[in-house]
Amino acid sequence: MIFGIDVISTLLGGVAAGMVLFIVSVGLSVTMGLMGFVNLAHGGFAMIGGYLIVLAMNRLGMPFVAALAIGFVVVAAVSTIFERLLYSRLYRATELDQVLFTIGLVFMMIASVTLAVGPETQPLTLPTWLQGQINLGFISYRTYSIVLIAVGTVIMLGLWLGFERTRMGAQIRAAVDNRRMAESLGINITRLFTLVFAFGSGMAALGGGLGAEFLGLDPQYPLKYLVIFLIVVAVGGLGRITGVFYASLIIGVVDFALKKYLPQGGTVFIYGMTILLLLWRPQGLFGKST
Amino acid sequence: MSATDLQNHPAARALAQRHRLRVWEGLPWLLALACYFAFPRYLGFGTEILITVLFAISLDLALGYAGIVTLGHAAFFGAGAYTVGMLAKNGIWTEPITGLLLGAAVAGLIGFLSGLVLLRTAGLTLLMLTLCFMGLLEESANMGADFTGGFDGLDSLPIKPIVGMFEFDVLYSKTQYLYVLAVLFVCFVFTRTLVYSPFGHSLTGIRENTLRMHAVGAPVERRLVICYTISAAIAGIAGALWAQANAYVNLSTLGLDRAATVLIILVLGGYGRLYGAFVGAFVYMMLEHFLSKLYPEAWQLGLGLLLVVIALFARGGILGIGEELRRRFRGWRNKP
Numbered sequence: 001m002i003f004g005i006d007v008i009s010t011l012l013g014g015v016a017a018g019m020v021l022f023i024v025s026v027g028l029s030v031t032m033g034l035m036g037f038v039n040l041a042h043g044g045f046a047m048i049g050g051y052l053i054v055l056a057m058n059r060l061g062m063p064f065v066a067a068l069a070i071g072f073v074v075v076a077a078v079s080t081i082f083e084r085l086l087y088s089r090l091y092r093a094t095e096l097d098q099v100l101f102t103i104g105l106v107f108m109m110i111a112s113v114t115l116a117v118g119p120e121t122q123p124l125t126l127p128t129w130l131q132g133q134i135n136l137g138f139i140s141y142r143t144y145s146i147v148l149i150a151v152g153t154v155i156m157l158g159l160w161l162g163f164e165r166t167r168m169g170a171q172i173r174a175a176v177d178n179r180r181m182a183e184s185l186g187i188n189i190t191r192l193f194t195l196v197f198a199f200g201s202g203m204a205a206l207g208g209g210l211g212a213e214f215l216g217l218d219p220q221y222p223l224k225y226l227v228i229f230l231i232v233v234a235v236g237g238l239g240r241i242t243g244v245f246y247a248s249l250i251i252g253v254v255d256f257a258l259k260k261y262l263p264q265g266g267t268v269f270i271y272g273m274t275i276l277l278l279l280w281r282p283q284g285l286f287g288k289s290t
Numbered sequence: 291m292s293a294t295d296l297q298n299h300p301a302a303r304a305l306a307q308r309h310r311l312r313v314w315e316g317l318p319w320l321l322a323l324a325c326y327f328a329f330p331r332y333l334g335f336g337t338e339i340l341i342t343v344l345f346a347i348s349l350d351l352a353l354g355y356a357g358i359v360t361l362g363h364a365a366f367f368g369a370g371a372y373t374v375g376m377l378a379k380n381g382i383w384t385e386p387i388t389g390l391l392l393g394a395a396v397a398g399l400i401g402f403l404s405g406l407v408l409l410r411t412a413g414l415t416l417l418m419l420t421l422c423f424m425g426l427l428e429e430s431a432n433m434g435a436d437f438t439g440g441f442d443g444l445d446s447l448p449i450k451p452i453v454g455m456f457e458f459d460v461l462y463s464k465t466q467y468l469y470v471l472a473v474l475f476v477c478f479v480f481t482r483t484l485v486y487s488p489f490g491h492s493l494t495g496i497r498e499n500t501l502r503m504h505a506v507g508a509p510v511e512r513r514l515v516i517c518y519t520i521s522a523a524i525a526g527i528a529g530a531l532w533a534q535a536n537a538y539v540n541l542s543t544l545g546l547d548r549a550a551t552v553l554i555i556l557v558l559g560g561y562g563r564l565y566g567a568f569v570g571a572f573v574y575m576m577l578e579h580f581l582s583k584l585y586p587e588a589w590q591l592g593l594g595l596l597l598v599v600i601a602l603f604a605r606g607g608i609l610g611i612g613e614e615l616r617r618r619f620r621g622w623r624n625k626p
Binding site for chain 2: 032038086089090093094095096097098099100101103104105106107108109110111112114115223226227230231234238264267268271272274275278279282
């Protein structure tokens with residue numbers, strides 16, 4: 001019985017972490033799948049969003065939910081400018097150029113945040129209604145983790161419906177599968193790119209704020225979590241929302257369990273697993289083979 | 291057109307002469323030697339630059355010539371460094387020159403085995419795989435603390451004097467500087483010969499158009515694996531030199547930091563150009579040395595801006611800008 005509760009609490013913690021991974025990475029997956037753009041600066045947008053949210057709460061006294069909304073909107077707007085002015089010039093460039101460009105952006109983001117706010121970690125104080133424990137009947141668990149799971153599930157369902165059931169979602173899927181064909185059918189790809197990029201960056205900002213409590217928030221954030229975001233996207237398959245969702249949950253749970261039961265060398269396992277998986281299925285666990 | 295006309299055609303002449311030594315090619319070596327006499331107090335820093343040049347050359351071979359986009363090249367630098375470090379610390383092998391060869395062999399072997407599987411992929415998958423492979427090595431080095439010293443690394447490595455005569459002195463890097471310069475020279479001559487050989491041409495072909503190289507019957511995968519192995523071995527030599535010159539080795543030799551830095555250095559100088567590694571390493575390390583301690587944020591901001599500008603406007607790096615200027619100048623001079 002004790003063992004069962006231990007397993008369940010590990011699962012819950014892992015799933016909650018996985019939800020944050022999902023919210024941050026889903027935009028990266030769609031931008032990479034749709035535009036074929038290796039965007040290493042995606043974590044940078046998550047960091048900027050996280051900073052906006054935490055600062056809005058700590059310095060302006062804004063409530064958590066309002067701060068999250070502000071973070072989403074501001075980062076989405078800023079990333080639209082980035083996309084139109086800079087990213088769009090490199091859609092046809094080589095991967096190397098995209099990697100360099102986005103690493104450069106990450107450096108600039110890190111330096112700007114350090115100059116503007118300072119190098120120290122920004123603490124996120126959760127509102128009282130999210131603190132403490134909640135009784136689920138069979139187990140009592142951290143309220144915030146349960147809320148994260150609920151929020152993540154709702155977002156997943158919303159994105160899935162939007163992706164599968166709306167005209168816009170159909171256009172995105174068409175463009176992921178065959179960009180030239182979609183273009184010849186009159187889909188405005190340029191506009192689609194901008195919208196998707198802005199939305200994905202906004203989601204990253206949301207994830208940055210929601211995850212700030214346990215991922216921490218300091219200027220090195222985009223580099224620290226770069227590899228794990230990329231792993232989620234690569235494992236899930238490019239441009240597949242459900243794929244990213246499952247991959248996030250798997251990696252969230254595995255990472256959480258390894259940190260708990262095998263604090264030394266847990267990361268080795270994640271790297272090894274990713275290498276084997278990508279060698280077996282280069283298109284990712286849930287991606288379509290080409 | 292007769293055969294002699296064809297031979298005298300400018301394009302044919304350029305192709306036949308592209309491997310010939312040019313006058314200016316002696317310049318970096320003369321400068322490096324001059325620095326030995328001119329700046330005896332900065333030889334430790336100079337040694338660091340020379341090692342970085344060698345590391346960047348190894349990446350140039352894989353990235354600039356064969357077009358293998360990797361983010362994990364520090365894996366091989368670290369493999370070489372840890373080979374020397376672990377052998378020396380346990381008193382198994384402390385002779386420096388054979389130590390370099392051992393470092394090269396281990397790094398080359400790792401490069402060969404990983405290349406054999408990783409190079410079947412391309413693009414984003416390859417990028418991810420190289421990144422994860424380096425992470426795997428880094429975490430293993432972190433975990434195997436009994437052998438690698440874990441997070442602290444291994445220090446005060448006992449390295450024997452070179453050919454039994456020239457002692458390494460950590461505080462006064464005279465020996466290290468000349469030693470590294472000599473090794474760099476040998477490796478450079480090897481790499482230069484390699485890239486101008488038919489093998490090197492086939493690598494360029496693979497970079498420019500893999501499909502066509504398949505079509506003309508070139509063994510693309512085998513060539514890539516060989517190139518990757520050689521590149522890894524040279525990176526291993528650079529790492530081994532680093533461990534010997536500093537008499538320590540730690541996790542910084544195989545992290546993402548080092549891998550990203552060498553990539554930036556190579557691109558800054560200009561990749562696929564051999565001498566880009568020299569220019570990039572010199573400019574980057576000088577700027578870093580004098581700016582990063584005074585204004586760390588401004589340095590990072592400027593570096594980021596530089597990368598963005600290079601990616602958007604100056605893909606050939608500093609040497610590329612030089613070539614472009616020369617071309618424009620010629621065009622302007624040749625106008626009637």
